[in-house]
Amino acid sequence: MRNITYCEALNEAMLQEMERDSNIFVYGIGVPDHVGVFGSTVGLLKKFGKERCFDTPISEDAMTGFGLGAAINKMRPIHVHIRVDFLLLAINQLANMISCYRYGTGGTLKVPLVIRAVVGRGWGQSFQHSKSMFSTFAHIPGLKVVLPTTPKDAKGLLIAAIRDDNPVILIEHRWLYWQVGDVPEEPYSIPIGEANILKKGKDITIVATSWMNVEAVKAADVLEKIGISVEVVDPRTIAPLNDEIIIKSVKKTGHCIIADNDWVDFGVSAEIATKIYEKCFGVLKSPIERIGFAHTPCPTARHLENCFYPNAVTIIRSVEKKLGLEPMDLTGESFYSHENRFKGPF
């Protein structure tokens, strides 16, 4: 057993892989500075030098195309964005170039490119530093989209992404960086496209993405006290989506809530719900419930921000409603809050 943070796990994954393969390099705005993208790239410059760990001009679009060019010429770039919102400047490269490059060369070229992007949240991140955009990327054929939740996932999935010969977008939630968990010291990979059951249960299935898994597990722990057994399933990869474990779980429980760390409309929850309706028709005991961000831009002021984001309480109330239970008394329950952790500014 060795407990490290999600952030340390990401760092260790890159460090070990860069030691293994000299063609791997990491770059992006702020990557080699003292902050090192919330600490995830700290120490890489010292270890590997500026040839393999470098800062870039504020040119997200060109720097993404640059990664594609290096990848087709046998390098293995890791491009880091401190916000998903900034990655949107490169959507042309993602949708028009990277995703179809191999297809367009008749399978002649490979694109072993990793793009890491962080979902911002603290307080006050507002509408340009807080986006997830999961389904936007997952909608495009030719891109793999991975959302690590635990520290063990962070290391194993990042290593899998680096070793993958295809473009992989790894989206990391800012709050997950502080999660602590058991992470093996040696390099290992977790297959891209494999879901994970974070908590076993039999009464209801909660499919959650990214940070919402933390909220879902908390909700499950609270509900356990009143005898409700919740199964929490984390798809971990949303493109390509392997629904096998999700379907198996829903067939067992008959009830499903999907808690996505993103907007609901046209989102990952819509895709997963459709898969469940297609494969669990006649088995479902109630309609699928979807939980996600309010369908608004993210506001800045804390009291409005609290209305924007769903949390464990949202999930608990939703489960109670679905199972026909009276709302339980949550007095004395301590819910995850970053008021004590997050002191700003970013």
Add this chain to the structure above:
Amino acid sequence: MSNLSMDIYRKLYLIRKSEEEIRRLYPENEMKTPMHMSMGEEAIVVGVCHALSHDDQVFGTYRSHALYLAKTENTDNFFAEMCGKVSSMQKGKSGSMHLCDPNRGFMGASAIVASHISVAVGAAFANLRLKNKKMVAVFFGDGAIEEGTFWESLNLACLMKIPVLFVCEDNGLAVHTSESERHGYDSITDIVGKFKCNVLKEESTDAETIYKLVLKAIKLNEENQMPCFLHLKYYRYLEHVGINEDFNIGYRSKNEYIDWAKRDPIKLQKSKLLALGYGKELEIIELQIDKKIEKSIFLAKKAPFADESELYKDIFSDNEAVI
């Protein structure tokens, strides 16, 4: 001198003849891909590619028939892809706008203006790191300069001293819009010249002149490691997309074409060789190329289409491992 001139003519003729064949065959409706014809720009691509080695790499635009043939001379694959046949490396998935042949250094072509420029810079960066001595040339029209990503890419290459030849093929038009409607500046070379970059320009339609200019660009890069911006003028003979002339529309005058056609790159090269007394050799070369193209077209027409299952292939590498 004569071998060089003859080699250059061979490529010029190969390109022109191939496109003439497209013009002849397009109405048969077998080539179901939007044709952005190269006619008029042959001197640029032949001049540049002749100065490059087989392993050097180029990136092109949707108007890359000439570049593809200048770099690869692979008429079999060219016509197979135009016809969308399984015998093409891309099996019909790419068509005229996305030609490529990485094994011969043609690394890809984009139909989103300027999107391939940063890709070329990244490819050149990899070559630099891998110390494989491969040079990269990226071709784009003057319209690409209006895209932000051109400036991002230029800035990056200058900053990191990445050896890229930025080849601006300036025909003065973006579809039907003249440069006076698009440019808030007078001289692009003056502006690019402020970057840490070698800048060369030429208005000649003589492929040998371009060739010598590119040798100079490569030498400059060896001396100062800076990338090079080449500003080269040409005239687009045909419509933006399609196989026809479009002087009747009115956005440009046929007199412009008549002026440029007097110094047409293929005619120019041929007249130089004829003046040197190579008439017989030219006849032989042209006949050989005619036969090569005829055979490529025959094979393309004869080849089957890919099986429908091809639709789902080559999205990912090792696709079978992907769930």
